[in-house]
Amino acid sequence: MNPDEARVVESYGRRVVLSLPDGQRQPAEVFGKRLRVVCGDEVRVSQHAENSALQVLDVLPRKTHFTRTNSQGQAEVLAANITQLVVLMSDHPVSDPFIVDRYLAGAELGGIKALLVATKQDLGQSEEFQAHILAYQQAGYGVCNVSARDQATLHTLRQALSNEVSMLVGESGVGKSTLTNALLGTNTQRIREISESTGEGRHTTVSSILFDLPEGNAALIDSPGVRDYAPAPVNDLQVSFGWREFARYTGQCKFNNCLHLREPGCAILAAVKTGEISQRRHESYKRLVNLMRQLLPSYERH
Template sequence: MQGTVLCGINNVFTVLSGKLRYECRLKGKTLITETEEYNPLAAGDSVEFEETSLNPPQGLITSRLPRKNAFIRFNKKLRKPQTIAAGFDILAAVTCVREPPFRPRFLDRVFVSAPENCERWLICNKTDFSATEEERKRLRGFESIGVRLFFVSVKENRGIEAVRSAIDGRCLFLVGQSGVGKSSLLNALRPDAGRRVASVSQKYNRGRHTTNYSLLFPAENGLPEIIDSPGIREIEVYGIEAADLRFHYPDFDPFAEHCAVSGCRHISEPRCAVREAAENGELDEDRWLSYTNLYGQIEHRYGSRR
């Protein structure tokens, strides 16, 4: 039988097949996949399983079917790739400018880590707080890398309808820092979800996240398909070498053509047109600084291979 993983907690997976939700475990100790992973299955994965009971629905997962795409980060603590979600059509980075503070460099990493074959959105929530001119500019900058921007306030019920209609029957994956309002947005789009929402101070005081696993809400009763994910504090990108990082910054391209060194990586090369553009304000300087920062981190982890 085949089904879709809705969530996995401590190696117990909820798998939707037809109208039934099966409680599944893995058949055998581990699932064979190409690389060593922290979690071989994530919300949105398609799997094959054997039904072991129908009432209640239970089963054993025998394999993971090929993935259309996935959002993977490198889990620093465990030193292994960690899949946050798989098989989505739209990746929506959720952000806000206050509570918690705006972290554009985090967003840069989200879009670097986004698979090629999905639409990219940036949903700026909490517009009941006003953004500074600088923050607005940085937000608008994401449009130059093909990201669609939405401004919403779940609290004031603004902008939600625009998001709802843009989903247009596709699977939306919500990702972002803890506290930006992912679960609040999910609850607004899917009143049946009843996902727990916690104040930012509650989250920090307890030192843990309210939502600690990804959860897929399947399309049903005319409601959109959404994957909510736990708040991520940090993203270390996975599967991209430092030398290739520049290809994930399409806003650098118009300047990169004029770099003096061929194959310029825009770090410390002489007469680098990207660096010059950042210095003279033609390119957002923080985008370039964010790039060099991430470059350094990747190089530190893997070493320079070229």
């Protein structure tokens, strides 16, 4: 990294926290109204005088960007330059597999590797949960079973995190911040207290924060709690690229613009019928096609 370059480790609009080439973390201001920076961005900075505030002047080209559709139906970049999305799933409380699918699709569409982590292993796993995990393995995803309360369970995950810039995502309460603390060996991130009366937790992680992991050349981003997630708008034909297991059947459908919904001679529908592709994963695909059709008017689709 050049001496005038830095990495954004926290972003609050105009105010950010930077990690400087010497490893120090310092607050800075974003210069100019149009510049938008997110966690993981590499930026060019300047400082007028020894004790003046650091200013972010420019964003270096992003190698990857992980996006979502925001509440206005627009694409929003959540993190830049991550190499791996780590999608957390828990049985306590039960994670929604349709949200997990959309996170995995967001990674595929952003050209980012994806890994699944089943959390809170110490609390046990129902048969239904294990069936979901098996379906993800059959689709081609690696799965780590962990408990943040047992360092011995973190070994495989630590290996998967080395030499990567990983972002932890998943529904509120799935255990992202607890896992971050366990991996860092600190109590940096605040943990949600789940209210006994309502079962609802408070959102204690307000912004994505990037941490350097002690081992290897690795970084980990803890992200704020969410209720829902969808990738940035894409046209309906692109949605299938979010389902890794569909790739095996590329070129085998009768129509080359097949959307795998109800077309005759569809290789994907045939694979769903034989059980080679999970029925639930395909249902999830159909739901995302429908959502994307609502988000993008038809003239933008083709």
